[in-house]
Amino acid sequence: MCGIIGVACGRGAFSKPLGSIIKEALKQLEYRGYDSVGYAVIGESLILRKAAGKLDDVAGKLNFEGVDGFVGMGHTRWATHGSPNDINAHPHSDCTGRIVVAHNGIVQNYLELKEWLIKKGHIFRSETDTEVIPHLIEELKSRGMTTLDALRRTVKTLRGTFAILVLDLDEPNKIFFARYVSPLIIGVGEGVNFIASDIPAFLKHTNRVLVLKDGELGYVSQKTVYVEHVERGVVDVSRRIRIIDWTPSMAMKGGYPHFMLKEIHEQPMALRTTINGFDESLDKAAEMIMEANNVFIAACGTSYHAALVGEYALAKLAGRLAHPFIASEYTKYLNAIDENDLLIAVSQSGETIDTLMAVRKFKGRGARVIAVSNVVDSAIPRDSDLPIYTKAGPEIGVAATKTFTTQVAVLLELSYRLGLKTGRLTKSEYLDLHRELTMVPKVVSSVIRRYEGHCKELGRRLKPITSMYYLSRGVGVPVAMEGALKLKEISYIHAEAYPAGESKHGPIALIERGFPTMFLAFRDEYMEAILGNVMEMKARGAYTIGLVPEDSSKLIEKLDYPLKMPYLTPYAASIVYVVPLQLIAYYASVERGLDPDKPRNLAKTVTVE
Numbered sequence: 001m002c003g004i005i006g007v008a009c010g011r012g013a014f015s016k017p018l019g020s021i022i023k024e025a026l027k028q029l030e031y032r033g034y035d036s037v038g039y040a041v042i043g044e045s046l047i048l049r050k051a052a053g054k055l056d057d058v059a060g061k062l063n064f065e066g067v068d069g070f071v072g073m074g075h076t077r078w079a080t081h082g083s084p085n086d087i088n089a090h091p092h093s094d095c096t097g098r099i100v101v102a103h104n105g106i107v108q109n110y111l112e113l114k115e116w117l118i119k120k121g122h123i124f125r126s127e128t129d130t131e132v133i134p135h136l137i138e139e140l141k142s143r144g145m146t147t148l149d150a151l152r153r154t155v156k157t158l159r160g161t162f163a164i165l166v167l168d169l170d171e172p173n174k175i176f177f178a179r180y181v182s183p184l185i186i187g188v189g190e191g192v193n194f195i196a197s198d199i200p201a202f203l204k205h206t207n208r209v210l211v212l213k214d215g216e217l218g219y220v221s222q223k224t225v226y227v228e229h230v231e232r233g234v235v236d237v238s239r240r241i242r243i244i245d246w247t248p249s250m251a252m253k254g255g256y257p258h259f260m261l262k263e264i265h266e267q268p269m270a271l272r273t274t275i276n277g278f279d280e281s282l283d284k285a286a287e288m289i290m291e292a293n294n295v296f297i298a299a300c301g302t303s304y305h306a307a308l309v310g311e312y313a314l315a316k317l318a319g320r321l322a323h324p325f326i327a328s329e330y331t332k333y334l335n336a337i338d339e340n341d342l343l344i345a346v347s348q349s350g351e352t353i354d355t356l357m358a359v360r361k362f363k364g365r366g367a368r369v370i371a372v373s374n375v376v377d378s379a380i381p382r383d384s385d386l387p388i389y390t391k392a393g394p395e396i397g398v399a400a401t402k403t404f405t406t407q408v409a410v411l412l413e414l415s416y417r418l419g420l421k422t423g424r425l426t427k428s429e430y431l432d433l434h435r436e437l438t439m440v441p442k443v444v445s446s447v448i449r450r451y452e453g454h455c456k457e458l459g460r461r462l463k464p465i466t467s468m469y470y471l472s473r474g475v476g477v478p479v480a481m482e483g484a485l486k487l488k489e490i491s492y493i494h495a496e497a498y499p500a501g502e503s504k505h506g507p508i509a510l511i512e513r514g515f516p517t518m519f520l521a522f523r524d525e526y527m528e529a530i531l532g533n534v535m536e537m538k539a540r541g542a543y544t545i546g547l548v549p550e551d552s553s554k555l556i557e558k559l560d561y562p563l564k565m566p567y568l569t570p571y572a573a574s575i576v577y578v579v580p581l582q583l584i585a586y587y588a589s590v591e592r593g594l595d596p597d598k599p600r601n602l603a604k605t606v607t608v609e
C-alpha cells in the first residue's frame with residue numbers, strides 16, 4: 001500500500017514545474033492509498049510539503065505547481081503506523097531536515113530502532129515506523145559513511161517490507177532507493193529517470209521499465225541508473241529493461257466518470273486479449289497439476305473468488321481436487337506440504353503480501369508454484385515456477401473487475417485443457433467449452449448493453465438498504481461472493497453470500513419484508529433447488545432479484561426483479577453473471593454519493609500482512 005514516485009530530471013526537462021509532474025504521477029498512484037499526500041523537491045533548497053487528505057483536496061494547499069527543482073519525490077499514503085494526519089504524512093526527515101524519505105511497507109523492528117536512536121539524541125516528530133529510516137541514515141552518515149553506504153547498512157538493519165526513496169541535500173542530483181518485497185520500478189527515460197511503486201505513474205513519459213528485485217538498492221540521477229544487491233554487490237541491469245505495451249490512455253479514465261465503470265466496460269476487450277493470448281503455458285500448467293500430489297490455490301479477496309471458480313471447474317471437468325485457501329491462512333497447510341505438491345497463486349497485482357508469503361513458504365517446503373497475475377514481472381509471478389498472465393491492462397479502480405473475469409477465463413481454460421488431458425473431457429466437449437469461452441467477450445458486451453440501465457435502477461433501489469444477501473449454488477456461489485464483496489466494498493452496504501441451501505441454517509433469520517436477496521441461477525443441476533430457495537425467501541417477505549437463464553420461466557415468474565441471462569454453461573456464465581453484479585454495486589455506490597474508485601480504508605494492493 002502507499003504509492004511512491006521519484007523523478008530525477010535536471011533543469012528544464014519538462015515544460016512545467018517538477019511539482020506538477022509529481023502531482024500527475026501521484027494521481028496515478030492514488031489507488032494505492034489516499035490518507036495523505038506529500039512531496040519533497042531539491043532545487044535551490046530542499047522543499048518538503050505534506051498534508052492529510054486526498055490529492056485533489058490538498059493539492060492547492062501543497063502548491064505543487066509552484067515548486068520546481070531537479071530531483072523530487074512524492075508519496076500517497078495508506079496509513080499503518082500512526083493516524084492519517086499532517087505530521088504522519090510522508091516524506092519524513094532526519095533531525096537536520098537534509099535527508100528525507102518516502103516509504104511503502106512496514107518496518108517491523110521500528111520500536112527498538114527508535115528507542116536506540118532516541119538514546120543517541122535523535123528527535124522524532126511522527127508516530128510512523130518510517131521515520132526511523134532518515135534518522136538511521138543520518139546517524140550512520142555522522143560516522144563517516146556516504147549516503148549509499150548508510151542506506152545499505154540501514155537496509156541490513158531493517159526488518160519488514162519496504163520500498164524506500166531517499167533525497168539527501170549532500171548528493172542533490174540523486175534519488176536513492178531500496179526495495180524488499182514492496183514493489184519498486186524504474187522508468188528509464190531520455191534525460192530523465194523515474195522510480196515508482198507502479199508503472200502508470202510514469203507511463204506518460206517512458207515505457208522502458210526496470211523492475212527491481214528484493215534486496216536491490218542504488219540511485220537514479222538524470223542520466224544514471226545504479227543498482228546493487230545488498231549482499232552481492234553491483235548488478236548489471238542493462239538486459240533487464242523491458243518495453244511495456246500499455247499505453248498511457250489505458251491508465252486514464254477515457255471519458256468515464258470513474259475508473260471502475262471504465263474497467264467494467266473494458267471487460268470484453270480484456271477477455272478477448274486474454275483468451276487470444278492463451279498459449280502453451282496452460283498446457284504446461286495442466287501437466288504440473290497432473291504430476292502433483294496435492295494441489296492448492298492461494299489468493300485473497302476477489303482473486304480468491306476466482307480461485308473458487310477454478311476449484312469447481314477443476315473438480316467437475318477434470319476430476320482433480322484442489323484446495324483453495326485464503327492466502328493469509330497459509331500456515332495451516334505448511335506441515336503437510338512437500339516437493340510433490342503444487343500451489344496455484346492467483347493475484348492480479350502479483351504483489352499482495354499474503355499471497356506472496358504463501359508462495360514463499362510453500363516454495364520453502366519444496367512445492368512447485370504456478371502464478372496467475374496481471375502484472376508482468378511482479379513479485380508473485382517472479383517467484384513462481386510458471387507465470388501465467390491475464391491481459392486485462394492496468395486496473396486502477398480499487399474494486400477488481402476486469403482482472404476477476406480474466407482470471408476466471410484463465411482458470412477455466414486450464415481446467416478444460418486438464419479435462420482433455422485426463423480424458424474426463426472428449427475432444428469435442430473440450431472444443432465446445434473452448435469455443436463458448438471465445439464467445440464470452442461478445443456476450444459480456446451484449447449483457448452490458450442490455451442491462452446497464454436496469455443495474456442503474458437497481459443501484460437506486462438499493463441506495464437506502466443496510467443489508468443484502470447473495471445466494472446461489474454450485475459455481476454460482478463464488479460469483480455470489482464476488483457480487484457481495486463488490487457491493488460491500490464500494491457502497492458500504494452490508495452484503496453476505498451463501499450457498500442457497502445454507503441460508504436455512506441461520507441467515508434466513510434476518511429476512512423480513514423488503515429484505516433484498518439476489519439469486520444467481522445457472523443452467524445446471526441446481527435450478528429446481530434455487531426455485532425452492534426463492535419461494536422460501538419470498539414467503540418471508542424478501543425482495544427477490546435474480547440473474548437467471550432466459551428460458552427459466554418458473555424462476556422468472558417468481559422473482560420480483562428478474563434479469564434474463566443468455567444461454568450458457570455454468571462455466572462461461574461464471575464470467576458473464578458477475579458483470580451485472582459489478583454494475584449494480586457501482587451504481588449503488590454512486591447513488592450514495594460515494595467514490596467507487598476510492599473506497600474508505602482500502603487500497604488496491606495490500607502489501608502489509
Ligand code: AGP
Binds near residue numbers: 300346349350352603
Ligand atoms: C477487490 O475488489 C479487492 N479490492 C481486493 O479484495 C483484492 O481482490 C485483493 O486484495 C487481492 O488482490 P490481488 O489480486 O492483487 O492479490
